Amino acid sequence: MERNKTKQVRIGGVALGGGAPVRVQSMTTTPTSDVARTLEQIGRLYAAGCEIVRVAVRDEADARAIRALRGRSPVPIVADIHFSADLAVLSVENGADKIRINPGNIGGEAAVRRVADCVRAHGIPVRVGANTGSIEREHLQKYGRSARALVESALFDVARLEKYGVGDIVISVKASSVPLTVEAYRMLAERTDHPLHLGVTEAGTRESGIVKSSVGIGALLLDGIGDTLRVSLTDDPVEEVIAAKRILRACGLEKDYVEVISCPTCGRCEWDSMGLARRVERAVFGIRKPLKIAVMGCVVNGPGEARDCDVGIAGGKGKCVLFRRGEPVGTVRAEEAEAAFLQAVRACLDEDGGAPSANVVKEANKTAVNGAKEANKTSVNGAEKVNKTAANGAEEAN
Ligand code: SF4
Numbered sequence: 448m449e450r451n452k453t454k455q456v457r458i459g460g461v462a463l464g465g466g467a468p469v470r471v472q473s474m475t476t477t478p479t480s481d482v483a484r485t486l487e488q489i490g491r492l493y494a495a496g497c498e499i500v501r502v503a504v505r506d507e508a509d510a511r512a513i514r515a516l517r518g519r520s521p522v523p524i525v526a527d528i529h530f531s532a533d534l535a536v537l538s539v540e541n542g543a544d545k546i547r548i549n550p551g552n553i554g555g556e557a558a559v560r561r562v563a564d565c566v567r568a569h570g571i572p573v574r575v576g577a578n579t580g581s582i583e584r585e586h587l588q589k590y591g592r593s594a595r596a597l598v599e600s601a602l603f604d605v606a607r608l609e610k611y612g613v614g615d616i617v618i619s620v621k622a623s624s625v626p627l628t629v630e631a632y633r634m635l636a637e638r639t640d641h642p643l644h645l646g647v648t649e650a651g652t653r654e655s656g657i658v659k660s661s662v663g664i665g666a667l668l669l670d671g672i673g674d675t676l677r678v679s680l681t682d683d684p685v686e687e688v689i690a691a692k693r694i695l696r697a698c699g700l701e702k703d704y705v706e707v708i709s710c711p712t713c714g715r716c717e718w719d720s721m722g723l724a725r726r727v728e729r730a731v732f733g734i735r736k737p738l739k740i741a742v743m744g745c746v747v748n749g750p751g752e753a754r755d756c757d758v759g760i761a762g763g764k765g766k767c768v769l770f771r772r773g774e775p776v777g778t779v780r781a782e783e784a785e786a787a788f789l790q791a792v793r794a795c796l797d798e799d800g801g802a803p804s805a806n807v808v809k810e811a812n813k814t815a816v817n818g819a820k821e822a823n824k825t826s827v828n829g830a831e832k833v834n835k836t837a838a839n840g841a842e843e844a845n
Pocket of ligand 1: 711713714715744745
């Protein structure tokens with residue numbers, strides 16, 4: 448897939464745009480001035496795969512907390528500021544790696560110039576953009592609540608910063624309507640080479656929000672549009688990161704992961720293949736190595752349907768068949784299926800990549816445990832099981 452060529456900006460140590468990988472970002476939900484809780488959340492976001500974290504700056508205490516956060520955060524910090532040039536400047540002076548502002552509400556032309564001078568002096572990028580709720584009045588009157596209005600409004604803000612010499616700008620044009628969002632980004636991509644931040648705003652709670660974001664962000668990514676994305680969910684932000692990673696994987700933009708193929712099951716399924724598929728998917732989520740594995744409901748069609756998988760399992764009454772690339776390689780009792788399958792996955796990871804399995808499993812375990820300690824207990828259980836399987840495997844080998 449050919450990606451749109453955009454300019455590259457740097458957010459702390461992370462390159463964005465200009466051929467860099469599409470970056471996953473999220474936003475903390477803790478009060479930013481509560482440094483301990485915010486850092487704990489940033490740690491969980493990072494462990495789940497988040498590369499850039501945005502924090503809300505509501506007052507001076509939040510702006511000053513950025514210094515402490517930045518010193519200990521594993522990812523760059525973006526300060527999100529509204530209505531105050533003072534807070535924008537204070538955030539930058541305290542080490543923000545990027546700021547997100549709306550030049551239309553920051554306090555007039557002199558304030559825009561002051562913020563522009565400050566970010567230029569510190570060499571950090573700015574994100575500007577329009578949401579359907581923040582379209583500049585002039586553009587709203589001229590174009591209504593439309594894709595054109597979002598694009599013109601965002602480009603108007605870009606021009607306001609460019610006028611004062613700011614060149615490192617990231618743009619967003621978000622709506623809660625998926626068709627409107629997609630139309631606006633497609634239009635915007637034709638008009639600018641600044642990197643684009645993708646998102647469907649106010650997408651909703653987890654299930655509907657993931658569907659809306661996947662459709663909107665996925666359509667754009669498949670068009671080659673977008674340099675960073677945030678999935679907005681009314682939920683734990685770790686869920687945003689997990690969803691964002693899954694969108695990137697589904698679009699073929701992240702290849703180093705274990706893809707789990709599983710059948711929907713039907714009347715032929717006589718064992719809990721759904722449960723195993725869920726547990727396995729959680730257990731392998733953090734492994735950063737390309738592998739395709741399958742959990743299939745029955746031995747009648749399972750192995751054949753999953754022929755292109757590296758390793759798979761298909762269930763029957765009381766027993767399961769393990770297979771490699773569609774060919775049966777052994778039979779296990781149903782109660783041993785999970786351990787045996789994860790052990791086969793581990794062996795396959797060793798063979799294909801040559802890396803010591805203990806390290807791979809340890810890494811998967813660390814990611815799952817750190818990333819999801821509080822947010823995703825099942826993931827922890829899954830990872831523990833991978834570990835246990837590894838330990839059993841090692842014991843057996845000894
Ligand atoms: S693999 Fe077997 S159980 Fe799964 S959908 Fe196909 S026929 Fe049904």
